[in-house]
Amino acid sequence: MLKTEGVEKRFGGLVAVKDVSITVNKGEIFGLIGPNGAGKTTFLNCISGFYKPEKGRITFKEQDITGLSPTQLCHKGIARTFQIARSFPKLSALDNVKVSVIYGGKQHQNPERRAKEIMDFVGFPVATNIIAENLNTMQLKRLELARALATNSELLLLDEVAAGLTPSELPTFIELIKKIRDSGVTIICIEHVMKFIMGVCDRIAVLNFGAKIADGTVEEIKNDPKVTEAYLGEENVH
Ligand SMILES: Nc1ncnc2c1ncn2[C@@H]1O[C@H](COP(=O)(O)OP(=O)(O)O)[C@@H](O)[C@H]1O
Ligand SMILES: [Mg+2]
Numbered sequence: 001m002l003k004t005e006g007v008e009k010r011f012g013g014l015v016a017v018k019d020v021s022i023t024v025n026k027g028e029i030f031g032l033i034g035p036n037g038a039g040k041t042t043f044l045n046c047i048s049g050f051y052k053p054e055k056g057r058i059t060f061k062e063q064d065i066t067g068l069s070p071t072q073l074c075h076k077g078i079a080r081t082f083q084i085a086r087s088f089p090k091l092s093a094l095d096n097v098k099v100s101v102i103y104g105g106k107q108h109q110n111p112e113r114r115a116k117e118i119m120d121f122v123g124f125p126v127a128t129n130i131i132a133e134n135l136n137t138m139q140l141k142r143l144e145l146a147r148a149l150a151t152n153s154e155l156l157l158l159d160e161v162a163a164g165l166t167p168s169e170l171p172t173f174i175e176l177i178k179k180i181r182d183s184g185v186t187i188i189c190i191e192h193v194m195k196f197i198m199g200v201c202d203r204i205a206v207l208n209f210g211a212k213i214a215d216g217t218v219e220e221i222k223n224d225p226k227v228t229e230a231y232l233g234e235e236n237v238h
Helices: 040-047 070-076 093-103 111-121 137-149 170-182 194-200 218-222 225-230
Strands: 002-011 014-024 029-033 055-060 078-080 155-159 186-190 203-208 211-216
Touching: 002 040, 014 040, 014 055, 014 203, 014 211, 029 040, 029 170, 029 194, 040 155, 040 186, 070 078, 078 137, 093 111, 093 137, 111 137, 137 155, 137 170, 170 186, 170 194, 186 194, 194 218, 203 218, 203 225, 211 218, 211 225
Parallel strands: 029 186, 029 203, 078 155, 155 186
Antiparallel strands: 002 014, 002 055, 203 211
16 A cells, blocks of 8 residues: 655764654554654655655555645545544544545535534544634544545554553554454554554564664564653653
8 A cells, every 4th residue: 555665864973863754554544653753754754745855755545645736646546644632623523524525536425514524533522613712622523534534545654642641541542443443444543652653553574763663563563662662751651
């Protein structure tokens, strides 16, 4: 579904992402982990077109997409959420999703009905006419997911989407992410919450100082000494 080969992104003298190659299969939930500053967000930004990598190649469904803009990628079926939710605060929740339906690249006869269907799918729990700035964390996260899905995405990029949720909210959220995957959407997620990563990901890649130090299944990663070492002083991976 998605392949990166030798992707590199620099900020001045700093190599934020160094020679990173990953392959993500259709229908997978693929996790990106690593200590703070490891380059996870920058790497995701290269995939979503917010940054143009200096080196390397990115292919999506066997098509070279390196250097395309976020809008072009959105129309090809790649959507993302942000580490800090970026809805339109003064618009209603429904209008937020409608904007994505209308500008997502595919024509819908009834954008409002389509928006409501998606909000229903993500289990949006309150009246859809609530103004976005009045939503709580869990509601905002559902809204972010609804907006990303509303663009008919086949590949969803999630940056720390579980951050800020309480432990009691986490299981429901994990179920939602799996439900999205089961509906045919491939997912790449960055996450600090280990319970989320371990509970949801089919495979994981670990970044450290911009470079990929390991990839594999949850079990393989848990038992990899390079990974444990990278996390010393950080939160324990187990
Ligand atoms: N826009 C930017 N300009 C300069 N340096 C940046 C920028 N974005 C990130 N960096 C640096 O690149 C490195 C990787 O950052 P980031 O991708 O945000 O890491 P992570 O998401 O893994 O915490 C860090 O050293 C960070 O300070
Ligand atoms: Mg980050």
